[in-house]
Amino acid sequence: MSFFSVTHKNEGCAARTGVLQLPHGIVHTPVFMPVGTNATVKAVSKESLEEIGFEIILANTYHLFLRPGPDLIQEAGGLHGFSQWKRNFLTDSGGFQVFSLARLRKITAEGVTFQSHLDGSRQFFSPESVVQTQTKFNSDIQMQLDVCSGWGVDRKEAEQALKITTTWAERARNEWLIQKQNGYNGVLFPIVQGNFFEDLRKQSADFVVSLDTPGIAIGGLSVGEPPEKFAEFLQFTVQHLPFEKPKYVMGIGTPEYILEAVADGIDMFDCVLPTRNARNGSYFTHDGMLSIKQERFAHDFAPVDNECNCKVCRTYSRAYLRHLFKDQEILSAMLSSYHNLYFLHHMMEEVQLAITENNFEQYRKDFINRFETGNIR
Amino acid sequence: MSFFSVTHKNEGCAARTGVLQLPHGIVHTPVFMPVGTNATVKAVSKESLEEIGFEIILANTYHLFLRPGPDLIQEAGGLHGFSQWKRNFLTDSGGFQVFSLARLRKITAEGVTFQSHLDGSRQFFSPESVVQTQTKFNSDIQMQLDVCSGWGVDRKEAEQALKITTTWAERARNEWLIQKQNGYNGVLFPIVQGNFFEDLRKQSADFVVSLDTPGIAIGGLSVGEPPEKFAEFLQFTVQHLPFEKPKYVMGIGTPEYILEAVADGIDMFDCVLPTRNARNGSYFTHDGMLSIKQERFAHDFAPVDNECNCKVCRTYSRAYLRHLFKDQEILSAMLSSYHNLYFLHHMMEEVQLAITENNFEQYRKDFINRFETGNIR
Numbered sequence: 001m002s003f004f005s006v007t008h009k010n011e012g013c014a015a016r017t018g019v020l021q022l023p024h025g026i027v028h029t030p031v032f033m034p035v036g037t038n039a040t041v042k043a044v045s046k047e048s049l050e051e052i053g054f055e056i057i058l059a060n061t062y063h064l065f066l067r068p069g070p071d072l073i074q075e076a077g078g079l080h081g082f083s084q085w086k087r088n089f090l091t092d093s094g095g096f097q098v099f100s101l102a103r104l105r106k107i108t109a110e111g112v113t114f115q116s117h118l119d120g121s122r123q124f125f126s127p128e129s130v131v132q133t134q135t136k137f138n139s140d141i142q143m144q145l146d147v148c149s150g151w152g153v154d155r156k157e158a159e160q161a162l163k164i165t166t167t168w169a170e171r172a173r174n175e176w177l178i179q180k181q182n183g184y185n186g187v188l189f190p191i192v193q194g195n196f197f198e199d200l201r202k203q204s205a206d207f208v209v210s211l212d213t214p215g216i217a218i219g220g221l222s223v224g225e226p227p228e229k230f231a232e233f234l235q236f237t238v239q240h241l242p243f244e245k246p247k248y249v250m251g252i253g254t255p256e257y258i259l260e261a262v263a264d265g266i267d268m269f270d271c272v273l274p275t276r277n278a279r280n281g282s283y284f285t286h287d288g289m290l291s292i293k294q295e296r297f298a299h300d301f302a303p304v305d306n307e308c309n310c311k312v313c314r315t316y317s318r319a320y321l322r323h324l325f326k327d328q329e330i331l332s333a334m335l336s337s338y339h340n341l342y343f344l345h346h347m348m349e350e351v352q353l354a355i356t357e358n359n360f361e362q363y364r365k366d367f368i369n370r371f372e373t374g375n376i377r
Numbered sequence: 378m379s380f381f382s383v384t385h386k387n388e389g390c391a392a393r394t395g396v397l398q399l400p401h402g403i404v405h406t407p408v409f410m411p412v413g414t415n416a417t418v419k420a421v422s423k424e425s426l427e428e429i430g431f432e433i434i435l436a437n438t439y440h441l442f443l444r445p446g447p448d449l450i451q452e453a454g455g456l457h458g459f460s461q462w463k464r465n466f467l468t469d470s471g472g473f474q475v476f477s478l479a480r481l482r483k484i485t486a487e488g489v490t491f492q493s494h495l496d497g498s499r500q501f502f503s504p505e506s507v508v509q510t511q512t513k514f515n516s517d518i519q520m521q522l523d524v525c526s527g528w529g530v531d532r533k534e535a536e537q538a539l540k541i542t543t544t545w546a547e548r549a550r551n552e553w554l555i556q557k558q559n560g561y562n563g564v565l566f567p568i569v570q571g572n573f574f575e576d577l578r579k580q581s582a583d584f585v586v587s588l589d590t591p592g593i594a595i596g597g598l599s600v601g602e603p604p605e606k607f608a609e610f611l612q613f614t615v616q617h618l619p620f621e622k623p624k625y626v627m628g629i630g631t632p633e634y635i636l637e638a639v640a641d642g643i644d645m646f647d648c649v650l651p652t653r654n655a656r657n658g659s660y661f662t663h664d665g666m667l668s669i670k671q672e673r674f675a676h677d678f679a680p681v682d683n684e685c686n687c688k689v690c691r692t693y694s695r696a697y698l699r700h701l702f703k704d705q706e707i708l709s710a711m712l713s714s715y716h717n718l719y720f721l722h723h724m725m726e727e728v729q730l731a732i733t734e735n736n737f738e739q740y741r742k743d744f745i746n747r748f749e750t751g752n753i754r
Binding site: 038039040042043044045063067068072075076082083084298299301315316317319320323324326327329330331333334 | 416417420461676700707711
C-alpha cells in the first residue's frame with residue numbers, strides 16, 4: 001500500500017480527503033495535529049486524545065533534545081515508549097525554536113550553534129544531526145532543519161535563508177536515506193520556504209519536489225503577514241507541488257486558516273493555539289471564540305457550545321467553567337483544552353465528510369460566516 | 378435504614394467497618410475523603426474520582442462562600458449541580474480558613490468578622506449563617522463553625538476557644554434542625570475541641586455527645602503536635618464518644634496517622650496532603666514517599682510502585698514522570714494526583730478487608746514497617 005492515497009477530491013476545488021499509512025497506524029486527512037511540545041499535549045491525557053480520535057500528534061525536537069535528550073528517549077523506546085502515546089508522532093526539526101527561543105545563534109553553512117534557553121549550554125544542530133535526533137525519537141514523520149524568515153524581511157535576507165534551507169534539505173534527505181537503510185521506518189518531509197517572493201517560493205518548491213520525498217511541508221507562512229497574503233502565497237506555492245504528495249502547512253490552527261488551506265489542497269496542520277487559548281480561558285464555539293472569564297457568564301448554566309457533543313459541553317456549565325478559570329484551577333485547563341481539541345477534530349471530521357459529498361466550499365462558507373458573525377464574543 | 382451502621386468490629390481493637398447512608402449514595406468506612414477546595418479536586422476530573430471509587434469528597438465553605446458565593450451555587454443546584462460530582466459532598470464550616478487565611482479577624486460571642494483574602498471585603502460568619510450557607514450548597518455532611526486552637530497555646534486560650542466552640546455547636550445544631558424542617562436532608566457534625574488538655578477534651582466530648590447529632594467530628598488534632606501527642610489525645614477523646622456514631626478526624630492524610638486513627642475506631646479522614654504532595658512531585662509508594670525529581674530516576678523505566686494497579690503505575694515510567702515534573706507539565710500534576718488518591722483509596726479498601734478478617738493490627742504493622750523502612754526515599 002502506498003504511503004499516501006487521495007481517497008476523494010472535491011469537485012470544483014482542490015480540497016481532498018486522503019489516508020496516510022504511517023508506522024503507528026493510519027491517519028485520515030485533512031488532519032489537525034495537536035502539539036505535544038514536551039511529549040505531552042499540555043493538560044490533556046493520552047486517553048483523552050484517543051477518546052477524541054486523534055491519530056497523530058506533534059512533539060518538539062528543540063525542547064526534547066535539550067531535556068530529557070535523544071539518548072534517554074531512544075532508551076525508553078522512542079517517543080512512543082517514553083510517553084506511551086502509541087499512535088503517530090510528527091516531530092519538527094527544532095529550527096523554529098532555535099530561531100525564536102535560543103540565544104546567541106550563529107548560522108554557518110554547516111549548521112547552527114546556539115545557547116540553550118534552559119541552562120545557557122552551547123549546542124549545535126546540523127541537518128544531519130537533527131535527522132539523527134528525530135530517528136532516535138523514532139518519529140513517524142520528521143522534518144528537515146530549515147531557516148524560517150519572517151514577514152517583512154528584505155529580499156536579500158529571504159534569499160540567504162532559502163539558500164541555506166535548500167542545501168540543508170538535500171543533506172537532510174541524504175541522512176534520512178542512510179537511517180532508512182539502517183532500519184528506521186519513519187519518513188522525512190523537506191520544507192518549502194522563500195518568504196513572500198514568488199520566484200523564491202517557486203524555486204524552493206521545484207527543488208523540494210526534485211528530492212522526491214514521501215511528503216512536503218510548507219513553512220514561512222502565518223509568520224505575521226495579513227490573511228490575504230497567507231492565502232495568496234499558499235495558493236501560489238501549492239500549484240508547484242505534485243497532487244499526489246501529502247502536504248503539510250506548519251503552524252496554523254484557527255478555523256479560518258485551516259479551511260483556507262484545505263480549499264487549497266493541504267492535508268495536514270498543527271498549532272499550539274487551540275490548547276494555549278484554552279489555558280487562557282478562550283473556548284472555540286460555532287459562533288466564535290468564547291472568553292469564559294466574562295462577568296456575563298457568571299450565572300450562565302448553558303454549555304459552552306450547545307451543538308458540541310464533547311464531554312465538557314455535555315456535562316459542565318459556563319458558570320462552573322468560569323469559576324474554575326477565575327480560581328486558576330488545573331481542571332480549567334484540562335476541560336478547556338479537551339473541548340478546543342475536540343472542537344477542531346470534529347470540524348475536521350465534518351470537513352472530510354463535506355469533501356466526500358463535494359460540498360466543501362458550502363461547508364466552509366457556512367462555518368466561517370457563523371464563526372465570524374456569531375454573537376458569542 | 379439508619380444513618381450509620383457498624384458492619385464489623387475488629388476483634389481486639391477498636392477498628393471497625395461501617396456504612397454511611399447519605400443523600401447521594403452510601404459511603405463505606407473507614408474512608409479517606411479527597412479535598413476539593415473550590416468544588417474540584419485539584420488536577421483530578423470527576424470521572425477519575427469515580428473510576429478510583431470515591432463515594433464522598435470535601436469542599437471548602439470559606440473559599441466557595443467568597444467565590445462564587447452560596448446563592449450562585451444554590452442556583453446551580455447545589456454543589457452537585459454546580460460541579461456535576463453526583464456522589465456525596467462533605468463541607469467544612471470555613472472556620473479553619475478564617476483563622477488561617479483571612480485578615481483582621483475579630484471573634485465575638487455572636488460570630489467572627491474578617492476580611493476576605495481575595496479582595497479585602499468585610500465578611501461575617503456566625504454558627505447560623507454557616508449552616509445556612511452549607512444548606513445552600515446542599516452539602517451531604519456539614520460542619521459547625523468552631524474555633525480551632527493550635528499546639529502549644531496556654532490553658533486560658535484553649536478554654537476560651539472551647540467555650541465559643543461549645544455555644545456555637547448548640548446554635549449550629551438548632552439552625553440545622555430548622556433547615557431540616559424546611560426540607561434539607563444533609564446532616565450536621567459538631568466538633569470536639571479542647572486542645573491538649575484532658576479535662577477540656579472530656580468536657581467538649583460530653584457536650585457534643587449530648588447534642589445527639591448523626592455524627593461527630595474531632596478537631597484540633599494534627600495541628601503541630603508530635604505524633605505521640607496526636608495518638609494520646611485521639612485515644613483519650615474517642616473513649617468519651619459513643620460507639621454507634623460515625624467519627625471524623627479532620628485534616629489527616631498520611632498512612633501513619635490514618636492507620637492510628639482507624640485503630641482508635643475513627644471512620645472518616647480528609648487532607649489536602651495527598652494532592653498537594655503530588656503537585657510537588659511526591660508519590661506514595663508501599664516503600665515510602667518517592668520524590669520523582671531525583672536524578673537517580675532519570676533513566677528508571679520502572680513504574681512508581683510495582684505493586685500499585687493504578688493506571689499511572691500500569692502505564693508510565695518513573696523516567697517519564699520525572700521528565701513531566703521537571704518541565705512543569707500539567708500532566709505531571711494530573712498523573713501524580715491520580716496515583717496518590719488511588720494509593721490511599723486502595724489502602725482504605727485493604728484496611729476494610731483486614732478489619733472484616735480481624736486482621737487490622739497485623740495489616741497496620743506490616744504496612745507501616747515497610748512504609749517507614751522502605752529504600753525508596
